[in-house]
Amino acid sequence: MIPSFPNKLPHSPIYKKAQEIFTLSRHISSYITDDLAVLREDGKEDPSIYFGGDIVQQSISLAPEILKAESQTYAEEKHKYAASVTSLVNRLYKNCERLELANTNGKDFLPILRGEIKKFRKLQRNWMLTL
Template sequence: MVPQTSNNLPISPILKKALDIFTLSRYISDNLIYDLAPLRKNGSEDPNIYFTGDIVQQSISLAPEILKAESKVFSEDKHKHVESLSQLTHVLYNNCERLEKSNSRGKEFLPLLRKELKKFKKLQRIWMLTL
């Protein structure tokens, strides 16, 4: 069965992948937080904990940018949202790499998220041609 939007239109593959990325990043963030939240022996916090929130925030922003780009009439407006989507994807990928260097057992799921981001980038290139 093909997922549908509220107005019974099928969800585009890129939008579905964006939602999958959000779900996955949320799951990964929840797993990483348990290892990164405790304070260090010197009383400081692990700076990598902020990247867990960043990957969730950036991944939740993917779908709205796709919808905004698809809803715009003029190509200049579409291009702004496409560029924003590209930047979000790039920063999200970089934050995954940073989190892979953290001291956490949950980091083993980050290569999976990066793999999904690579698939998303491929879908993004195809999707840009259809706008």
């Protein structure tokens, strides 16, 4: 749903990058899930399948946390949400590394996502200084 104030839409580069990361992680996760959904020879599921969902959950949480940080008036609150963004990005990166070890064709796309996360981290450093 688009807010009724179109000029109030967030246009910060870090917010846009968070949206790009979410879109990319969602596509990668759906691709990987198809490969990992097949049961192993011993009848058990691949534990890596959960990392695909984790990257989506962590990436979907980035943009709201950025908005919360930018909307706060006090520095303490801004830094609390900024710390949450840092934690999400670190976990997202770690889960990408874990998925690269999985036996799936989709792992070829994970370096692209990790590259976008690195770009996000550069934006994040500047963004945190402006809070």
